[in-house]
Amino acid sequence: MTLGTGLLGVLDNDRTLAFSADYRFAVSGLFQPRVLASWATDGSRFAGVGLLLNLDLDDRWRLTLGTAPGYYERNRGRDLGSTVEFHSTAEISYDLGGKRRIALSLGHTSNGGLRGDHNPGTETLMLSWSAPLGRK
Numbered sequence: 001m002t003l004g005t006g007l008l009g010v011l012d013n014d015r016t017l018a019f020s021a022d023y024r025f026a027v028s029g030l031f032q033p034r035v036l037a038s039w040a041t042d043g044s045r046f047a048g049v050g051l052l053l054n055l056d057l058d059d060r061w062r063l064t065l066g067t068a069p070g071y072y073e074r075n076r077g078r079d080l081g082s083t084v085e086f087h088s089t090a091e092i093s094y095d096l097g098g099k100r101r102i103a104l105s106l107g108h109t110s111n112g113g114l115r116g117d118h119n120p121g122t123e124t125l126m127l128s129w130s131a132p133l134g135r136k
Contacts, residue, residue: 004105004128008040009078011123016042016077018124024052026132036068036087038124044077046070046109048087062101064091072109081118082111093130101130 001023008018020038027033032052039045048070055063065088072085086109093103105128110121 006126042077043075
């Protein structure tokens with residue numbers, strides 16, 4: 001389980017505090033399934049399912065690339081042009097031992113132009129902590 005906090009709209013003038021929860025399935029193989037949810041203090045929410053690609057750089061450092069299509073609910077938050085959005089991330093993490101990790105990620109959420117010409121997208125910068133659930 002990975003929990004994070006950071007900024008939504010990090011490259012925009014209207015930044016807001018964001019939170020995330022990301023369940024990463026413990027499977028062997030090149031790709032790791034995930035279920036994620038995020039929400040921001042502006043009222044926006046995102047929920048999606050996708051895949052991660054973990055690339056170990058050495059014994060402690062890892063680069064993780066991910067993508068997840070999902071449902072976006074604006075509420076009073078930013079208009080991203082659609083309720084169907086894609087969230088992509090690049091994350092660098094450090095192994096703290098005991099299968100726990102600390103990470104910094106940059107993410108981009110966009111509708112990929114699926115619904116007309118309105119596709120502003122937005123970026124997130126998140127600091128997160130991961131630990132296994134259940135028995136060790």
